[in-house]
Amino acid sequence: MHLSKGQGITTFLVGHVTKSGELAGPRILEHLVDTVLEFEGDKQHGFRLLRSVKNRFGSTDEIAIFQMKENGLDEVPNPSQAFLEERMKEIAGSAIVPGLEGARSFLLEIQALVTSTAFPNPSRRCAGLDANRLGLLLAVLDKRCGYRLHQCDVFVALAGGLKIVEPAIDLGILLAVASSFMNRAIPSDCIVLGEVGLGGEVRGVSRVETRLKEAVHMGFKKCILPKKNLKGLSNKKMELVGVELVDEAIRHLLS
Structure with missing residues (x-):
């Protein structure tokens, strides 16, 4: 040296x-x-x-x-295009989230599969995500939103083989799980953004403008995001829907 x-x-x-x-x-x-x-x-x-x-x-x-x-x-x-190249549109259990790595934002697909189980200890598996964080989020979906996930096996993966640990994708994970549980697809032109607290609330995230700019560039028309982030935010090319609770986001997209 x-x-x-x-x-x-x-x-x-x-x-x-x-x-x-x-x-x-x-x-x-x-x-x-x-x-x-x-x-x-x-x-x-x-x-x-x-x-x-x-x-x-x-x-x-x-x-x-x-x-x-x-x-x-x-x-x-163009990472977003590469990561979404093999994405199947209008399929239950899929949600698009704008991830952030350093100063760069790109779109990622979160895939979830929920199946019923006859065993007393249901399986919780994930790929590319924090397993402890996933367990916490599933507990919120079970307790705060009434989804009986303790009777189901839950598998969640970040498509493309990447690994990301970011609270801003919390809401996307839960909506993907709820979509698979209800067997209803999230609109293919919609992205999801937001951190989730233990009370089921959707918390604000950082660098929203950077994330939305990437989504608009990729042709997405709608974004579900924390209501807190709507303040001072204007984007004429995309419909912005602010939510305060996870249950509110589920009702808006999957009801």
């Missing part, structure tokens, strides 16, 4: 992360280098994300998305 900095030589150190998601090895390595980059993705899918965890000379809000092809990695210029 002294040689690299003393001679002005650009050096890449390649390591791995532990099961907890932290960089393996002594912590001093992170303090020595100028930039720490994480390269992640599901080996069963072609998409790869390159994100900055530390950047001594710039912002850590940048993210790059690549796709594995025959000749190697190619940049994905």
Whole structure:
């Protein structure tokens, strides 16, 4: 490291992360280098994300998305289009959410499948999402909205093999689950946005304008979002519907 900095030589150190998601090895390595980059993705899918965890000379809000092809990695210029390319419209259990990674927003599809079970301990499985957060949200849907999910197996996945942990997609997860439970499809031109509290309330989220701009660019016409975020927000190209409760959002889209 002294040689690299003393001679002005650009050096890449390649390591791995532990099961907890932290960089393996002594912590001093992170303090020595100028930039720490994480390269992640599901080996069963072609998409790869390159994100900055530390950047001594710039912002850590940048993210790059690549796709594995025959000749190697190619940049994905329009992630939303790539992630929704195989989406089936007007199908129960599907919801579109505008995710945010760093300074970049892109649309993602959340898929849910709810089936009845004869076993005393129903299954709760998810892919690409926080399992603990999913359990919390399902408890809210059961207790606050009256859906008897304790008698059902629930499977939720983020299509495309990506992983995202963001409270702003909470409402999208619950609406996808409710859609599968009721076997009613969410309108294909609608996106869903909002954090959900334990009382069943829909809380405000950040960077709403950035998310809506991406949705309009992809041709979506309607957005269900927290009522709090409607203040000072104007978008003539999209119908904005503010909600305060999860049950209110379900009635609006699935009744």
